[in-house]
Amino acid sequence: MSGGTPFIVLVAILGGALRVSTPFMFVALGECLTEKSGRVNLGLEGTLVLGAMSAYAVSYHTGSPWLGVLAAGCAGSALGAMHGFICKLPRVNDVAIGIAMMLFGTGIAFFFGKAYIQPTAPRLGSIMLGDWTGNPQLATALQINPLMIVGILVAIAMWWAFANTRWGLIVRMSGDSAPSAMAMGVSVDLVRFLATTAGGFLAGVGGAFLSLYYPGSWNQGLSSGQGLMAVALVIFARWNPLRCVAAAFLFGATGAIGPALQSVGITQGYYFFNAAPYILTLFIMIASAGSSKAGRDVPGELSIIK
Amino acid sequence: MTEASGFVEVASAETFRRDMSIRLRRSAEYICIPLLALTMSALLFSVFLLAIGKSPVEFFQLVARGGFGTAFSIQNTLQRAAPLILTGLAVAIPARIGLIMIGGEGALVLGGFASAAIAIPMIDHVPPIPTLLVMAIAGAATGALWVGLAGALRHYRGVNETISTLLLTYIGIAIMNFFVEGSLRDLTNPNKPSTKPIGDAYMIGKIPGTDVHWGLAIGIVLAIALQILMTRTTFGFAARVTGGNARAALAQGLPVGRLIVICTSIAGVCAGLAGFFEVAAIQGRANASLAAGYGFTGILVSFLARHNPIAIIFVAILFGGIVASGGLIQRRMDLPDATVLLLQGLTFVVLLVSETLYGRFEIFKVKTNGERT
Numbered sequence: 001m002s003g004g005t006p007f008i009v010l011v012a013i014l015g016g017a018l019r020v021s022t023p024f025m026f027v028a029l030g031e032c033l034t035e036k037s038g039r040v041n042l043g044l045e046g047t048l049v050l051g052a053m054s055a056y057a058v059s060y061h062t063g064s065p066w067l068g069v070l071a072a073g074c075a076g077s078a079l080g081a082m083h084g085f086i087c088k089l090p091r092v093n094d095v096a097i098g099i100a101m102m103l104f105g106t107g108i109a110f111f112f113g114k115a116y117i118q119p120t121a122p123r124l125g126s127i128m129l130g131d132w133t134g135n136p137q138l139a140t141a142l143q144i145n146p147l148m149i150v151g152i153l154v155a156i157a158m159w160w161a162f163a164n165t166r167w168g169l170i171v172r173m174s175g176d177s178a179p180s181a182m183a184m185g186v187s188v189d190l191v192r193f194l195a196t197t198a199g200g201f202l203a204g205v206g207g208a209f210l211s212l213y214y215p216g217s218w219n220q221g222l223s224s225g226q227g228l229m230a231v232a233l234v235i236f237a238r239w240n241p242l243r244c245v246a247a248a249f250l251f252g253a254t255g256a257i258g259p260a261l262q263s264v265g266i267t268q269g270y271y272f273f274n275a276a277p278y279i280l281t282l283f284i285m286i287a288s289a290g291s292s293k294a295g296r297d298v299p300g301e302l303s304i305i306k
Numbered sequence: 307m308t309e310a311s312g313f314v315e316v317a318s319a320e321t322f323r324r325d326m327s328i329r330l331r332r333s334a335e336y337i338c339i340p341l342l343a344l345t346m347s348a349l350l351f352s353v354f355l356l357a358i359g360k361s362p363v364e365f366f367q368l369v370a371r372g373g374f375g376t377a378f379s380i381q382n383t384l385q386r387a388a389p390l391i392l393t394g395l396a397v398a399i400p401a402r403i404g405l406i407m408i409g410g411e412g413a414l415v416l417g418g419f420a421s422a423a424i425a426i427p428m429i430d431h432v433p434p435i436p437t438l439l440v441m442a443i444a445g446a447a448t449g450a451l452w453v454g455l456a457g458a459l460r461h462y463r464g465v466n467e468t469i470s471t472l473l474l475t476y477i478g479i480a481i482m483n484f485f486v487e488g489s490l491r492d493l494t495n496p497n498k499p500s501t502k503p504i505g506d507a508y509m510i511g512k513i514p515g516t517d518v519h520w521g522l523a524i525g526i527v528l529a530i531a532l533q534i535l536m537t538r539t540t541f542g543f544a545a546r547v548t549g550g551n552a553r554a555a556l557a558q559g560l561p562v563g564r565l566i567v568i569c570t571s572i573a574g575v576c577a578g579l580a581g582f583f584e585v586a587a588i589q590g591r592a593n594a595s596l597a598a599g600y601g602f603t604g605i606l607v608s609f610l611a612r613h614n615p616i617a618i619i620f621v622a623i624l625f626g627g628i629v630a631s632g633g634l635i636q637r638r639m640d641l642p643d644a645t646v647l648l649l650q651g652l653t654f655v656v657l658l659v660s661e662t663l664y665g666r667f668e669i670f671k672v673k674t675n676g677e678r679t
Contacts, residue, residue: 042468042469046651082655086655086658086659089659089662090662091661091662091664091665092658092659092661092662093406093658093661095406095468096406096609096658097655097658098468099406099408099468099605099654100651100654100655100657100658101651101655103602103606103647103650103651103654104648104651104652104654104655105651106647106651107644107647107648107649107650107651107652108648108651110642110643110644110647110648111642111644111645111647111648113644114642114643114644220644224476225472225473225476228469228472228473229473231469232469232473235466269484271480271481271483271484271487271488272480272484274480274483275476275477275480275481275484278473278476278477278480279477281473282465282470282473282474282477285465285466285469285470285473286459286463286465289463289464289465289466
């Protein structure tokens with residue numbers, strides 16, 4: 001073992017970042033798509049939890065974790081579609097609806113999830129990327145899940161589509177200026193409805209990762225604010241899917257500090273390090289809310305930024 | 307001369323009657339639509355219960371019995387309504403100034419923790435009444451700081467208050483866990499990490515003749531005081547103007563930043579006091595049980611009451627009853643404990659959908675005949 005304790009901690013943080021970042025990435029990509037169309041979905045925390053529960057339940061009953069991932073996506077789209085539909089009604093506040101959907105999604109998940117806390121469902125496999133190093137710790141750290149690769153591919157596809165396709169243009173225009181989109185004959189409500197539904201699908205898949213890979217079981221404390229942090233992460237990433245991926249890794253690494261230090265016996269301040277991602281999010285929000293770059297990149301119709 | 311003054315009298319009587327009619331119609335709308343939303347969500351929940359093969363009749367009977375059926379259950383309900391009034395106010399006051407703040411849970415937990423922590427060195431050295439007073443002040447001040455911080459960040463840095471308050475909730479719970487499992491842990495209690503108990507002699511008493519603690523009385527008094535503050539004072543008027551249109555308020559020269567920080571701090575005081583009462587009247591110590599979800603239910607309470615402090619008292623009692631009957635429902639109907647959470651989430655969604663109904667019903671419409679109202 002070369003390097004001693006600092007090396008072990010760094011490797012553990014790297015491995016943790018790779019493991020923890022995927023749900024952030026999916027939720028952030030979903031939120032990015034929704035916000036690009038000019039609407040905010042604060043309910044993705046509920047979507048994440050419901051996705052985790054449905055993935056676990058379907059995987060348990062069918063024996064196929066990938067069917068679970070699909071089910072999680074469908075459950076997420078259902079919540080997204082509900083959000084999208086309700087926000088279309090006049091005089092309805094999308095931030096308040098988000099809070100309500102957060103409670104509602106968590107409520108459904110906990111209600112039906114009670115039966116699945118005990119049993120063990122088949123989990124997703126992983127890809128060994130680090131076997132060539134010959135270092136067992138690095139090899140463990142570099143175990144990654146296929147969903148992470150899917151997430152990165154989705155991010156690249158979204159980034160390309162926003163810039164180069166007609167659909168991307170329509171979504172961006174609905175987000176930047178609803179009147180001009182309407183003048184083009186685009187139904188802004190429909191675009192936002194579809195973007196929220198698709199965003200819900202991605203967030204649901206992020207939930208599937210939580211219950212089927214890491215931490216890899218279903219319980220009520222599975223997600224504690226990841227869905228919400230991802231919303232802040234999108235602001236930090238300035239609505240760019242590629243930057244969302246990078247930001248997700250940063251968040252994953254921050255979340256991994258506590259467990260990594262614990263693995264080498266440093267337990268002092270464990271709760272402080274547990275809170276590190278929230279504190280980081282808050283600081284990032286303080287820093288990015290006032291920045292002129294964020295002011296330039298923000299979709300014009302978005303209500304969440306002043 | 308006499309004719310003219312007679313005309314003025316008739317006109318003012320007419321104006322008065324019209325004003326009353328407008329106010330009545332408006333309040334009728336504000337009461338009827340939330341009631342309709344409540345009925346709708348009860349119906350939807352009944353359909354859901356039928357779909358999973360449970361009896362909705364039994365469910366609502368159990369809510370009625372477990373929440374309001376006996377003298378004991380009514381007192382249990384009021385016991386739970388007390389923190390809900392306070393956390394409801396913690397959402398309502400910022401809402402009046404146009405902010406959606408959902409950090410009541412964090413301010414409750416930290417406020418409760420602060421009051422438990424400050425009591426530790428005072429126990430056995432200082433008599434109970436001053437100790438409780440110091441505890442209440444510590445709880446309220448911590449809450450004010452916590453929520454006021456989110457208000458200040460909102461105004462001075464443009465940080466979205468909904469996200470920041472929820473983040474601060476997670477941070478607040480982590481801070482409490484850090485101390486409760488670390489330096490302030492009561493080592494004589496191996497079961498659950500807690501601070502040292504404040505002891506029976508230092509617990510705040512019950513309202514005489516009842517089994518309900520003083521938090522209910524304080525909650526009701528605060529609700530009435532805040533209703534007066536928001537509707538009958540210059541401060542409340544300025545706050546409501548800011549809530550209606552912040553830019554117009556700035557143009558009028560109103561101190562928007564100060565108004566926001568004061569309103570959010572008031573919200574924090576309410577939530578922090580809820581935490582103080584949970585510690586001083588129920589738990590006797592600070593531990594993870596403080597994060598029981600009162601802060602989140604308070605959001606729904608405030609929205610259902612349309613952010614009206616007086617209405618919050620009644621809605622809080624209703625939801626106190628639903629929360630109180632949760633255990634009975636769980637046992638008798640074999641439903642998971644998340645049933646109440648699901649019902650709350652459903653009610654919240656239906657309630658927000660009902661917002662779209664305002665101004666759509668002919669019966670509530672005020673006939674203006676082209677005149678200024």
